[in-house]
Amino acid sequence: MHRFANPSRFLRLSAAILPWSTAACVCLLVVGLYFALVASPPDYQQSETVRIMYVHVPAAWMAMGTYAFLALASATGLIWKHPLADLTAKAAAPIGASFTFIALATGALWGQPTWGTWWVWDARLTSVLILLFLYLGYMALWNAFDDETRAARAAAILALVGIVNLPIIKFSVEWWNTLHQPASVLRIGGPTIDPSMLLPLLLMAGAFLFYFVTILLLRIRLELAGRKLRTVQFNRARASLRGTT
Amino acid sequence: MRTGRRRRDPLGVRAFGTVLARDLRLARRQGGDAGLAVLFFILGTVLVPLGIGPEGALLSRIGAGLLWVMALLAALLSLDRLFQSDWEDGSLDLIVLSPLPLSMTVLAKVTAHWLVTGLPMTLVSPVLAVLLNIPPDQIGLVALTLLLGTPTLSLIGSVGAALTVGARRGGVLLTLLILPLYIPVLIFGAGSVDAAVAGPGAKSHLLMMTAMLLAALPLCPWAAAAALRHALD
Amino acid sequence: MDALNHYLAMGGYWQFVWPAYAIAVVVLVALLVGTLRAVRANEAAVAALDRERPRRRRSARDGELQ
Numbered sequence: 001m002h003r004f005a006n007p008s009r010f011l012r013l014s015a016a017i018l019p020w021s022t023a024a025c026v027c028l029l030v031v032g033l034y035f036a037l038v039a040s041p042p043d044y045q046q047s048e049t050v051r052i053m054y055v056h057v058p059a060a061w062m063a064m065g066t067y068a069f070l071a072l073a074s075a076t077g078l079i080w081k082h083p084l085a086d087l088t089a090k091a092a093a094p095i096g097a098s099f100t101f102i103a104l105a106t107g108a109l110w111g112q113p114t115w116g117t118w119w120v121w122d123a124r125l126t127s128v129l130i131l132l133f134l135y136l137g138y139m140a141l142w143n144a145f146d147d148e149t150r151a152a153r154a155a156a157i158l159a160l161v162g163i164v165n166l167p168i169i170k171f172s173v174e175w176w177n178t179l180h181q182p183a184s185v186l187r188i189g190g191p192t193i194d195p196s197m198l199l200p201l202l203l204m205a206g207a208f209l210f211y212f213v214t215i216l217l218l219r220i221r222l223e224l225a226g227r228k229l230r231t232v233q234f235n236r237a238r239a240s241l242r243g244t245t
Numbered sequence: 246m247r248t249g250r251r252r253r254d255p256l257g258v259r260a261f262g263t264v265l266a267r268d269l270r271l272a273r274r275q276g277g278d279a280g281l282a283v284l285f286f287i288l289g290t291v292l293v294p295l296g297i298g299p300e301g302a303l304l305s306r307i308g309a310g311l312l313w314v315m316a317l318l319a320a321l322l323s324l325d326r327l328f329q330s331d332w333e334d335g336s337l338d339l340i341v342l343s344p345l346p347l348s349m350t351v352l353a354k355v356t357a358h359w360l361v362t363g364l365p366m367t368l369v370s371p372v373l374a375v376l377l378n379i380p381p382d383q384i385g386l387v388a389l390t391l392l393l394g395t396p397t398l399s400l401i402g403s404v405g406a407a408l409t410v411g412a413r414r415g416g417v418l419l420t421l422l423i424l425p426l427y428i429p430v431l432i433f434g435a436g437s438v439d440a441a442v443a444g445p446g447a448k449s450h451l452l453m454m455t456a457m458l459l460a461a462l463p464l465c466p467w468a469a470a471a472a473l474r475h476a477l478d
Numbered sequence: 479m480d481a482l483n484h485y486l487a488m489g490g491y492w493q494f495v496w497p498a499y500a501i502a503v504v505v506l507v508a509l510l511v512g513t514l515r516a517v518r519a520n521e522a523a524v525a526a527l528d529r530e531r532p533r534r535r536r537s538a539r540d541g542e543l544q
Contacts, residue, residue, distance in 0.1 A: 037499075048489035052498040059502065098509050106498040113494050130425050137422040144412035153475035154408045158422060161404055161468055165426050168457075172429035176436055211506060218513045225520035232527045 007224050010084060014217040021217070025210035032203030040200050050197065052110040058205040060103040060124075062212060063131060066096030070138070071163035074156035084220070086152035087227070089159060090142055091219035095212055097135035103128055123177040127170045134162045148227070260345035261353045268357030282362040283369060286319040290373050301378040308377035309387050309438035316366050316391060317427050320398040323362055324423070325416040327354060327406040328473065337410075341477055347470035355396075355403045355466065363395025383438055386447055393454040394434040400458075400465040401426050407472035430457060 036054035070092045077085035107125055108118045119125065141158055145151035293311055294304055331337040340350055370391050374384040405423035409415040437450035488495040 042489060047491065049491045049494055051488070051495050055498055055502045094509065098505050102502045102505050105501045109494045109498040109501075113491050130428060133421070133425045137418075137425065140418055140421055141408065141412070144409065144414065144418050146413075150411070150476065150478070153478075154412075154472060157404075157468060157472050157475070158408055161426070164464075165429075168429050169425070172432045172453075176432040215509060215513055218517055222513060222517045222520055225517065225524050228524050229520055229527065232524065236527070 007084070007228075011221065011224070014221060018214065018217055021210050021213040025207055025214055028203055028207035028210060032200055032207050035200035035203055040196050049110060049113045052106055053197070054200050054204045056103060056106040056110055057201060058208045059099045059106065060128060061205060062208045063096060063100040063103050063128065066092055066099060066212065067131060067134070067166070068163070070096060071159045074159035077152060078156040078160070086156065087220055087223040088216070089156065090152070091216055091223055092212075093135055093139050093142070094219070095215050097132065097139065099208070099212075100128060100132040100135060104132065121177070123170075123174040126173045126177070127166075130169055130173070131166070134166075138162070148230070257345045257349050260343065261349055264340070264345070264350050264353035265357050268354050269360065272357065272361045282319045282323045283365045285322055286315050286366050287369060287373065289315045289318065291376070294377070305378040305380060308374060308379040309383070309390075310435040311377065312370055312373060312387060312391070313394075313431055313435040316363075316370075316395060317398065317424070317431060319366060320362055320395060320402060321420055321423060323358070324399075324402040324406050325409065325419050327358055327403060328410045329406070329415060332410045332476070337473070338477060341473065347473060348466040351403055351407070351466040351469045351473070352462075355399045358403070359396050359399040363391075363399055367391040367395060379438075383441060386438055386441055389451070390434045390437050390447075390454060393451065393458060394430050397430050397454070397458045397461045398427060400461040401430070403469040404465050404472065407469040407476065410473065410476045430454070433457070 032054070036051055040051070040054075042048045042050060070089050073085045073089035073092065076082050077089060104125070107128070111120060111125075112118050138155055138158055142151050142155045145154065290312060297303065328337060331340065341347055343350070367388055370388050371384050374387050379387060402419075402423055405419045405426075408422065409419045412418055433450050433453045437447040437454070440450050441447040486492060486496075
């Protein structure tokens with residue numbers, strides 16, 4: 001694992017992966033959109049609105065998966081002091097927040113025709129909203145310190161506290177939901193999903209996954225360049241300071 | 246800090262007491278913070294009927310939830326000073342060096358925080374409950390949930406306070422970090438009154454709140470101590 | 479044309495289906511474009527500093543001599 005701690009080795013590896021992940025994302029997206037918008041049949045209950053599911057559900061999956069990934073990267077950074085893991089976690093956060101936002105917005109657009117309201121305090125919707133706040137807090141904590149190592153460690157601990165808390169939040173929200181909303185919430189999808197709908201769902205999920213990989217690699221590059229920029233500027237300032245005194 | 250003196254104190258009880266007494270003394274002398282939280286709790290609660298109207302039925306319906314939201318906000322109010330002031334004047338460095346395990350020190354400071362915010366809020370909550378027209382048989386329950394819940398709020402808050410030591414705009418940031426983590430406490434605290442009214446009884450809610458307190462008791466000081474150690478590196 | 483109109487109408491739910499896709503596209507494209515621009519800006523700045531550095535070092539040494 002520490003083999004990839006060397007930035008130039010990582011940059012070479014990411015440059016090799018990047019074209020493939022981009023191509024995979026584009027291909028899956030084109031085929032997935034064709035199946036999602038054209039080739040799949042409308043649902044017998046929800047008619048055409050079911051097509052929203054093909055962006056909503058993959059976005060929600062990615063929103064949760066990215067948080068798990070972020071916590072894993074944070075743990076790696078915290079325990080093994082892996083220099084790239086912190087940057088990886090930092091790079092993943094805006095992507096996860098974007099997915100979470102998409103899941104919420106498309107969920108509202110799906111809720112209006114299906115439930116007759118933009119927002120219900122449904123357990124799932126509420127937990128995804130809280131997930132968005134966790135992402136925003138994580139990103140804000142990264143930006144709150146001048147010292148990068150300090151920011152990385154604080155953010156990593158927050159990510160771990162968040163991942164421990166997330167199941168408790170989810171459980172309590174579900175509990176709260178059953179108390180306040182007796183059986184008024186429609187079940188989404190359900191256990192049986194027709195293969196004609198599963199295919200576009202999986203294709204779109206694949207496209208989102210490779211989108212994540214592509215943006216993640218780009219953002220790690222961004223963070224590496226930013227770190228180098230700060231180091232060079234720091235050294236320059238020190239050199240000029242030595243020059244004047 | 247006189248904890249550095251070599252006394253026979255294997256469990257750290259004396260050191261724990263010293264930190265606790267020091268924080269309580271600071272709270273009393275500085276006056277502001279502690280009283281402010283309770284005052285905020287009272288004022289905020291009083292403002293709501295002025296905003297939504299004095300109908301008794303409406304107030305008694307939302308009263309418990311209202312008290313809980315206000316307790317949440319009031320607990321946050323003084324939390325950003327928990328470690329920040331010690332960090333600013335350098336005493337945090339000495340505390341970390343003291344023989345008492347850092348997590349125990351955190352626990353002592355959290356206890357002090359609860360004694361000056363959570364406990365007074367619990368004590369005034371029956372009066373506020375009367376103002377909010379909460380039925381007499383539920384007033385005790387509201388106070389009991391606050392008694393069980395506010396220590397958890399202080400404990401979870403200590404992690405956020407430790408994370409934001411030395412941060413820019415630490416207070417606002419702390420709010421953003423901690424409020425999502427407070428949600429389970431809020432749900433079970435406010436929900437127990439609903440459950441008592443609706444029929445199933447508040448017992449399971451109270452048990453859940455106890456479980457959360459017992460889980461937070463070792464975990465939060467530990468996490469906060471880890472965050473503090475990183476903050477001082 | 480009718481077929482296209484019928485398709486775009488999405489069974490009467492066009493005002494929900496298309497905005498949902500539009501939001502997803504806008505957010506994902508905005509993140510992509512923002513990331514690419516930031517990467518370019520940062521790497522260009524690093525490259526510029528790298529090119530500048532030898533000169534800077536010399537000038538710093540000059541400063542020491544004075």
